[in-house]
Amino acid sequence: MLEVQSLSKAYGKKQVLDSLSFSVKPGEIIGLVGENGAGKSSLLQILASLSRPTSGTITLNNQSYKTELKKVRRQIGFAPQDVALWEEFTVAENMVFFEKLAWNRLNKDQLRQLCSEMKLDKWDDPVNTLSGGMKRKLNIAISLIHEPNLLLLDEPTAGIDLKSRKEIGAYLNNLAKSDGKMILYTSHDMDEIRQLCDKIYCIGNDPFYYQVLKAYGENPISL
Numbered sequence: 586m587l588e589v590q591s592l593s594k595a596y597g598k599k600q601v602l603d604s605l606s607f608s609v610k611p612g613e614i615i616g617l618v619g620e621n622g623a624g625k626s627s628l629l630q631i632l633a634s635l636s637r638p639t640s641g642t643i644t645l646n647n648q649s650y651k652t653e654l655k656k657v658r659r660q661i662g663f664a665p666q667d668v669a670l671w672e673e674f675t676v677a678e679n680m681v682f683f684e685k686l687a688w689n690r691l692n693k694d695q696l697r698q699l700c701s702e703m704k705l706d707k708w709d710d711p712v713n714t715l716s717g718g719m720k721r722k723l724n725i726a727i728s729l730i731h732e733p734n735l736l737l738l739d740e741p742t743a744g745i746d747l748k749s750r751k752e753i754g755a756y757l758n759n760l761a762k763s764d765g766k767m768i769l770y771t772s773h774d775m776d777e778i779r780q781l782c783d784k785i786y787c788i789g790n791d792p793f794y795y796q797v798l799k800a801y802g803e804n805p806i807s808l
């Protein structure tokens with residue numbers, strides 16, 4: 586379980602996140618929504634342990650981000666908004682490269698299987714010949730190599746076609762429901778969020794998203 590207590594983040598004098606408290610249980614998919622600049626990416630970066638909060642506490646499966654960071658990091662998978670891949674190398678070469686940086690060992694067949702589960706079958710193709718959606722799938726596959734418990738995805742479906750969205754959604758749903766992974770996910774697509782997520786957290790001071798989701802009959806939680 587991920588537990589966040591009174592988490593705040595300021596950049597200089599600019600307060601971005603103000604005393605957020607929430608939790609995520611195994612098997613839950615949480616949608617994070619909010620206007621541009623509300624702080625969604627800032628929150629994911631803090632939860633990915635790439636940035637520090639100004640104040641507040643976070644624990645993952647009872648392990649503290651402050652005192653047990655090494656153990657915590659092993660349990661986190663993060664796919665940032667910007668796709669970071671070796672463009673000239675093939676899908677296979679990228680997977681093998683990132684496997685070398687991971688904590689656990691997977692052989693080539695297992696890495697290929699990970700890509701196939703994402704419906705990414707271009708194993709021998711250079712990344713610079715892939716579509717944006719395929720690159721995003723590869724980014725997610727890479728974030729799963731070390732079998733994290735907590736998966737943080739920053740707009741994984743931005744700018745990709747409906748079929749790939751559905752495939753990514755189905756895959757994430759399976760990861761949560763079959764493997765018990767905790768997934769936090771940002772998107773500006775309300776239909777997708779409503780279909781995929783168990784809970785929706787609205788970040789920021791603007792009540793727009795909250796009101797839209799209420800009008801859809803959802804029960805969003807304002808953080």
Ligand SMILES: Nc1ncnc2c1ncn2[C@@H]1O[C@H](COP(=O)(O)OP(=O)(O)OP(=O)(O)O)[C@@H](O)[C@H]1O
Pocket residue numbers: 596601619620621622623624625626627628
């Ligand atoms: N490293 C930084 N230094 C200073 N300000 C920052 C930094 N990172 C983010 N910010 C500011 O914090 C605010 C929140 O940014 P963030 O990227 O977290 O929002 P977001 O909700 O993810 O936005 P978007 O939907 O556009 O991706 C913005 O005003 C941004 O300019």
